[in-house]
Amino acid sequence: MKQVTLDNKKAAGGERLSFKYIKKRLSFYIMLIPGLLAVFVFSYCTMPGILMAFQDYDFVKGFFGSEWVGFRHIHDIFTMTTYRTAIINTIVLNTVTILISFSLPIIFALLLNEIRDGIAKKSMQTISYLPHFLSWVSIVAITYSLFARDGFINDLRVLLLGQGTERIMFMAQPRNFVPIYIGLYIWQSLGWDSVIYLAAISGVDQQLYEAVKIDGGNRFSQVIHVTLPSILPTIIVLFILKMGTMFADNFDLVFGLQNAYVDFEVISTVVYKSGIKQANYSMATAMGLIQGVFGFILMAAVNVASRKISEVSLW
DSSP, X not given: OHHHHHHHHHIIIIITTSHHHHHXXXXXXXXXXXXXXXXXXXXXXXXXXGGGGGEEOOTTTHHHHSEEOTTHHHHHHHHSHHHHHHHHHHHHHHHXXXXXXXXXXXXXXXXXXXXXXXXXXXXXXXXXXXXXXXXXXXXXXXXXXXXXXXXXXXXXXXXXXXXTOXXXXXXXXXXXXXXXXXXXXXXXXXXXXXXXXXXXXXXXXXXXXXXXXXXXXXXXXXXXXXXHHHHHHHHHHHHHHHXXXXXXXXXXXXXXXXXXXXXXXXXXXXXXXIIIISOOHHHHHHHHHHHHHHHHHHHHHHHHHHHHHHSOOOO
């Protein structure tokens, strides 16, 4: 700990950018190179493609030969029913998902922290983490099998309600799309999202808990007055990052749950169908641009509000 503190003081004193400092940590900088290259190639080198949002892009003519149309595509997105509906669906779906799924990992982490049996705690953590390592394609396939007309859910209904019970095609009913989406999202992400909260809880000063005990507080009082205030900065930072995904969506899950009876469109599915299937690259790029700009504005606004209210922010 003393060595780490000393290094930090030296770095703060101006040694961070010195050749000696870099040489001492050269292996770490080398490990950064692949990640930096990936970000540069896929995030920065592709930025000129945004020009397609302001052009009637023709693949043969390219960037310089395609006709410049200004903000026509962006205007069409907010006036055409298909694109406007996709934006509204994305906002509604993500709002409901964030409201439900953001708080559950916090509660789950608090509950796990209260388990004193080490084997039971580790077993519960492992079981909750496992869905995170399943692909969405696998999850969607399992879901269709469970909710099929001859699947486990219908078999269970017949067993409980009797042989005359009508079998229901759950996946073919549009009203079931959002509940199934949210349920699958929570099941897949709950355990994994709780990891960072468990790490934050493990760093809480134990003397604070002892002080609450001395004052006569029970375990619930310790959670309210010690645990939650201590991990509040972590919660706020993760909430800010989560709000940046308000205009993003899980393409794999949404597209997988779509079928001949359910056509719930969001931004990513419209971008895919317009850009890939219909070769309307300009409209797809415009939609992606709007998605990124609105997401950044929302995250920046939440960040500013958080800094004024709680003095915790990303920048």
